[in-house]
Amino acid sequence: MNLTFSDEDRVFQRGVRDWFAANTPEVLRRKVESGQMLTRDEIVHWQRRLDEQGFLVVGWPKEHGGPGWTPTQRYLYDLERAAANAPVGLSMGVIMLGPVLMAFGSDAQKARYLPRIRRCEDWWCQGYSEPGAGSDLASLATTAVSDGDDYVINGSKIWTTYAHWATHMFCLVRTANTGKKQEGISFLLIEMDRPGIEVRPIVSIDGEHHLNQVFFTDLRVPRSNLVGQEGQGWEIAKYLLTHERTSIAGVAESKAAMANLLRSAAERRWAGTRLIDQPGMAARLARAEIDLTALEYTNLRVLSSTAAGKAPGPESSLLKLMGTAVQQTLSELALDIGAEQAWPWHPEGALAEAAHVHSMERYAFLRACTIYGGSDEVQKTVLAKSMLAGAAR
CATH class of the missing domain: 1.20.140.10 (Butyryl-CoA Dehydrogenase, subunit A, domain 3)
Known part of the structure; x- marks a missing residue:
């Protein structure tokens, strides 16, 4: 396929190509090319290296630490990264949660979480699918009941990628049962070290442990961890899924x-x-x-x-x-x-x-x-x- 790019874009592309050629560790290159899973430490180290170079949050605006690239430059960057068999930065926080917080999060949530996502100080997993509510996401049954300054959460999430490594989860919960199913869903941020969380491994058909089932039993989460408004979770979820599906x-x-x-x-x-x-x-x-x-x-x-x-x-x-x-x-x-x-x-x-x-x-x-x-x-x-x-x- 023949595409026409500007001279500036071609210079940018060569610079990215040269950087990955000089900076991608050979052990990571071999693992990516042969399809092996990276370890947690390898992912964290590589993500921090990308951030140091300004190559991590490439889709974020400059005010939140992004490089200010054009969509064409982001496209060329991704082509050169993949062609070099270099790993992608961990996607849950960077590609999914980051844009959600910029669009719907409070100033306090942006200030706290966005820098930590960039530095890989927080590792995020996604709490969407449930037993009996995967593709039919609106049927989710995990409840969050308001109790003073907290929500009390009970339920379960499944197919949760890297929950066993995660420090945090962004999670869809049901805060109301009136009206349409979608109207009672809210979007919460959950610290994974809170009492009331159990993570059980699921070994997938490829023989790897990257999936999990997560159980919540009387888990208390501060109301300040709510993103957007109560009942806005379905709107936020659809916004997030457009970013996830594009990256998939x-x-x-x-x-x-x-x-x-x-x-x-x-x-x-x-x-x-x-x-x-x-x-x-x-x-x-x-x-x-x-x-x-x-x-x-x-x-x-x-x-x-x-x-x-x-x-x-x-x-x-x-x-x-x-x-x-x-x-x-x-x-x-x-x-x-x-x-x-x-x-x-x-x-x-x-x-x-x-x-x-x-x-x-x-x-x-x-x-x-x-x-x-x-x-x-x-x-x-x-x-x-x-x-x-x-x-x-």
Whole structure:
């Protein structure tokens, strides 16, 4: 795909490329390329290194510590980071909660939490999904009952990523049962070391522990931890999900993965012929590149709207829908190209760093990407409603 960028953008792009080439630790580069999970300490250290360089909160406005980049520069930055096999900064606080606090938080909440997110002093997890209320988020049952200066919380959250590492959770709770289901939901900030919280591990299909179920039993949280107003949680949740779904699309990561697959297909042989020269594999790779190019153009259209001052809307659902489909396609290709190299399960030592050895784990994990952040069915419903509303106008 040929895109025209300004000379200033090209200079910026080269600078970012050079920085990642010089500053990405080789151990992190190998882990990202092979699909291994990073440790907590590795993530924290890398996030703080990005913040020192001004490369962490790239979507934040300058008054909150952002670099003041254009949407095009943010796009180029992400491409170069992924192409260098450099990890992304932890997303929960940076990509999701930060924008919510800027839009809905009190001055005190912004002053307290935003600097700590940047310095990775607080580690945030997301308390949305519940048993029986995942994609149907409005049916959540976790209650927060007002009691003096506190809320008393009872209920449970599930599929909570990194809750076992987190210091804080941003959480949807039910503060009222009158009217429409959405009207009784509020958005709370919760410290994870408070009495009344239990975190139980969930080992996912890829064999990793990054998910958890969290139980609240008579948990007391100050009313000052409420973001926005009581009953405004549904509005805030939808605002946050547009940022999450846009990031889940993973355009930069998919472009890097596509480049790795093309290189591997050119190196690996079957029956004496390079995989990339075999008609069946060549056709599958071409189809994947076409889908990825369409995804990238969609992403660029969203960037164009953002540059014009329009917040992401239903198009974030389209990005999420297309992006996760591309991720699954690439994970399937990685399995087929890797073949016997992809068979080991959680290998150790030197074998753990082989190019395809974590492909099966990655494939297994990405079976869920069309569910988390809102299932495909939810995204299609959002898009259908948007199209009907547009037709009515």
